[in-house]
Every structure is written in C-alpha cells, then in structure tokens.
Amino acid sequence: MALDVFTLNEMKDIVESIKSEVNIYKIGLQLLTSEGPEAIRYLKSHGKTVFLDLKLHEISSSVSSAIKSAGRHGVDMITVHASGGQKMMESAVEAASEFPRMKVLALTVVTGLNDQDLIDIGFSRKSQDQVIRLAQIAQRSGCHGVVASPQETEALRALLGKDMIMVTPGIRPEGGDIQDQYRIGTPAHAINSGASYIIVGRPIVQADNPEKAAKEINRQIYLVVTDIYK
Template identity: 50%
Template sequence: MVEATHRLLLGRSSLPGEINCLRQRWVRAAPRPVACSNTLFWGDGLNPSIIVSLDFPAAAPAVDLVGQLGSAASVYKVGLQLLTAAGPSFVRDLLDAGKQVFLDLKLFEIPSSVASAVAAAGQLGASMVTVHASAGSSVLEAAVASAAHFPELKVLALTVITSMDDEALREVGVASTVPEQVLRLARLAHAAGCHGVVASPLEARLLRNALPQGALIVTPGIQPLEFAKGDHARFTTASEAIKAGATHVVVGRPISRALNPAASFAALCAELEV
C-alpha cells in the first residue's frame, strides 16, 4: 500500500480537465510559505492554525471549496481518497496557488517503504505527513530520517484515530484506555524524533502536559456543538481544542457542508481569534 502511494505521489494526475479548472479559478500570485493569520508553523511561534480538510471523492468539489474560501484559508488536508482520485497534480496546484498541504497518508508499512513514501511527500512539497505511531519506533525513526532531507516537511505520528473508543481498542487487543494508548504512542513518537502527533481534541491537554512546548498537536474531530458527530467518537469544538493545548485544528464537514463555507470559515477564525 505504501509503495503504491509512493508511486502515486510521484506520478501525474489522469484528470487534466479538473486540474485545468484549478488553474482557471485559483490566483497564483502568492509564493509559499504564505504569511497569513492562520499560518502553519513557519517561524518560531506556534500560532493556532486551521487546516481545512478536503475529504472529497473527486477534484471538482475540492476545487469549488478552495475557490470559495479564497485567500482566507491557506492550509489544506489531502487524504488518500482525494489523492487517489485527483492525483499529485492536484497537490501541486494547491502549492502553486500559495497553499500549504497536509498529506494525511496514515502510513503503516515496513521502515524502508515508509521512508520512500515520506521522501515522495517531501519531493511533492507537502508540509506535513502522517505515519501510524503503532507501526513502532523503527518505522517512525525511518520516517523522520527521510523527512530530514526536506526542511519544510513535518512528520506527525497518528496515535489513535478519532473513530475509536476504549471498546474498539479492546477489539484489536489493546487493553489500555484511549488516553493511556494516546500518551504511550505520543511518547514513542517523541523519542523517535517526530515533529508532533495527531490525536483527538479530548487528549490535547494530556499531550500538551506530556510533550515539549515545541511539539505539534494536530487535532481532527473538530465539530460545533450543534453539528452531528459523524464518524468521530471523540470530538469537541475548535476553541476548546486550542485552549486545551492543540497547535492546529483540522476541520472538514462544518465548513465543506455549510450553506456558506466562506462564512463558516470566517466564524471559525473569529472563534479562535486568528
């Protein structure tokens, strides 16, 4: 799977029509990295950042959302679904438009394969890439060593996905509670040299107290209180996540499924005062 992802990252998109739509709709004047209010992690500060999740089955709706948000949003998450559907050219066009890209690949393979996939992500120009912490220290260390050749690329260790709870952990043979497992894997990731971790916002305070100040804590599972939880078993609001110690929040459906995505994004920025 990881080797296939590596080939995919180095390949070209087979959807030239949709990619041309990107070129027609996005303004490409701004170089990267972009200096804006929700900047990712350039410089020494850890400013709270909003990462917009492009969880779409094709390029067209992702293009539409990026166009609606315009210059207000600068950081986007691209996962396996969209990468497989739209190809690496979609990511390149995001970068050319002055955006930063979080490649949420959730890599889980032997060390050499993970290292190759991380290198491909770096060659593509990604700012973040995820590796499963449960793959072990040898895999995490290989990912970090590979990323060292790309100064802008940060390796994030995925602890426990937000759809899992204690019962789901027991089902796969993990006797620990979710917070215990998250903390164990986060410490493993830090020892391996990872730049940060991915966990639900409910573990943000625990992680902030356990990890060094410079560690990135990226939290999906961000939902307004009135919003249906969707696939997330562990979720909270963006402001609660930031107050608990998260450095970045990943927001998808509350923006992408809103009647007015731009207004929803603006409201989120106001909530976080960014």
Template identity: 40%
Template sequence: MAQADPADRDRLIVALDVPSVDAAEAMIARLGDSVGFYKIGYQLAYAGGLPLVEKLARAGKKVFVDLKLHDIGNTVARGVESLSSLGATFLTVHAYPQTMKAAVEARGTSGPKILAVTVLTSYDDRDLVDAGYALGVRDLVEARARQAQAIGVDGLVCSPEEAGHLRSLIGPDMTLVTPGIRPAGTAAGDQKRIMTPGKAIAAGASYLVVGRPVMEAADPKQAADAIVAEIAAAK
C-alpha cells in the first residue's frame, strides 16, 4: 500500500484502550508510521499513562487526552492547567456550560484544544429519558453544540450520525471528532450510533476515533492503513 498522506493519516485517532503503558507502547511500535494520532482515556491514564502523552508528543505524535472533565469550575480549571503541560493536542470535557467555560478560560492560548462531549455514543433517546433528560439525543446534541460554540470551545465530540447536522449548524471552523466508527463487517459492540469511516468523513467529521477495530485486529497496522485509505477516498 502506498504511503498515506500525513493529513489523511492524522485524521485517524487510535484509542489506546489497554491496561498498561507496556501494552500501549507495544501497540504503538506495531502500528509504526501508519498512525500519527492516539487517544489516551480513562483506562490507560489511570494505569500510569499520562507521562506517555509527553513521550508521544516529543516523538512527533499527536495525542487526544480523553478524560471528559466535569466538576465545579475551579476544579476543572486547575485540571486543565495541569494537563496543559503535557503537550496534548485535544482534551475533552463534558458539554455543560460552566464546565466548558472554565476549561476554555484555563486553556489560554497555549493549552490543548478543548473538545466538548455532547452525548455519549452509547446513549440513545431511551437512555436519556432514564437519566432524567427531557430532550432526545438530537435536540440535546444541538443545544450543547450551540452553547459550546458561544463559549468558544474548539470542537465537539459527537456521534457520526450527528456530524452532518452539526456541521451545517456550527459551520466549518469547529472541529468534529467522532467515535462510534465501525468499518464495514466489524461488530458494533456497545456503541449504538455508529457509521463507517468513509461515511463519517463525508458527513463532516474532522477526525475519527477508532479503538477495537484496530486494536483487536489480527493485523492492526493493516486495519489502520485501510481506514486511512477510506478517509482519503471520502474527501
């Protein structure tokens, strides 16, 4: 397979959802130049993975720290300040107005771009009712997107199903990062709002977060290359 365009390659964010730094580093080595952007979430961060953010950044990789911060404003701000020194490209917070405002103010001009998580891709309308929300997924995502844009958040994390609608709503400047990506023929797992890589890019997604379809593939490098090729073809 021909060498991927770096711009296409970096639109794939591989989720390092593994239990140890050793396992993460082994996968990074296995993927090599096929992947230039990684996500570090709860599992790896709580297993001592935050220093890996700095290591990857020094190696020229981009890192998405997905901790979905949400607390009182002061606590969120201090957390963002601490994480800003690691060199991450993206940092997530939950899309509550006070939380977003605190994160944006604490980030300043040199911190990571703040992404607001609208509604988790494992949720559907019934789940929101069970959680006490009056709005369904589409309406809640739209409301939170408008609030995020007004506050100055850099981008949104949303289902690929919402990407097209949000892109038309918020315009071209905000970043849209979409988990819930499943190449054709792979299992949905615990995701409820999913889409193939090509369709997500065509819908307006800026970046795709892919975990199990790469991490659990027989040949992860080949799986990553195939997704990047689909991204390139969908532009």
C-alpha cells in the first residue's frame, strides 16, 4: 500500500482504516520529504512492514550511507535505480547486509514512461527490453528483487527465477483511472504474471471508502491465488 499523502495525520487515518487488510506500507518521496523519518517510526511501532521507495541513484558511497540510515530506522525494503549501474547496486546490497531483514529492490523503468519517452531520453530499446536488461544487471549485483510494471512481470519471472522478489507498481483495478501511469495492469493480472507484491496507492488513498477498496483488491488477489494453488 503506497502512502501517497502529505501529512502524518492523513497517513494515520489511512493506516487505521485499512489495518486489517494491509500490513506492508510504502513510504515514497512525497511523505518522506514532508514528514521525515517519523512516518517510518509510526509504522514500525505498529508492527508494520516498511517499504522505503527512495529510488536511490547516486555515487556508491552516498547510496551506501542512505541505505545504512534507512536500516537504522528499521526499514524492511528499499529501492535503488538499476540504471545506477552494477557497482552502485553492489554497494547498496553490501550496506544492507548489516540489517538482516532489509531487502534491496532495483527499480527498472518507472511506469510513467512509455516507449516514446525512452527514445526521447536517448535509449534505443523499447521499455520491455530495457526492463529486462536492467533486471539482469540487478540480479548479477545481488539485489534481492526488482520493481517493474505488470506488463513485464511474466517475462521477468521466467528469466529471473522463482527466488527473485518482484514488486509491481502501476496497479489499477478493472476500469480504474490510469492517471499518470502508462504501463499498468490489474491486481489479478500482476499476480497471475508472477508478482510477489503489488503496489496500490491512489485507488485506495483517494477512494471514498479506503477499507472497502482495499478489501476488494484483496478479494481479487485471493481468487487468483486460490486458483493457482488448486
């Protein structure tokens, strides 16, 4: 669950309303720059798993220091940009090794970019090809998992194997507004394709009834998982 809000009070209201449905919460740049580590401390004090989505992309020493700071706050998962390169990701994994619970996840290509955007930036590959290339580098670097859209999940699962954590953003319920996302999928599609975790933010945060929205998404996941393990 992505806590796409500005204040601790908003965050607390959301967490309280869906506490029976969600145990893992993503803190992104919006909340962290607004409220700082207090958001992490609140979640950890309530026994929640914290996914800190910093998308780190810097020189290795800076990334290592940020990872260690996050680890001291009890962060369970943290993101780095795979495009930062193998040495940077290796440094991130080494820094995280001080914290046995912490997983380093490599972001491949954000879901707000499409093929034309990549061409404009200067990449010659289409989004899926670029995602696969970066994911392979992340795996060689020792990262525990990758972050990729639902459109690449199936190919990545086949390529990377069953042990690699696969986190899937860009999740929109059937018929939902795509907003600023391009490479999207439904909860059922993502789980069917091999996602370990899905990230859902605004469809819950902006819902009139967040608990009801979270329940419906969990229902869809349950149906898929039940069908897989029949």
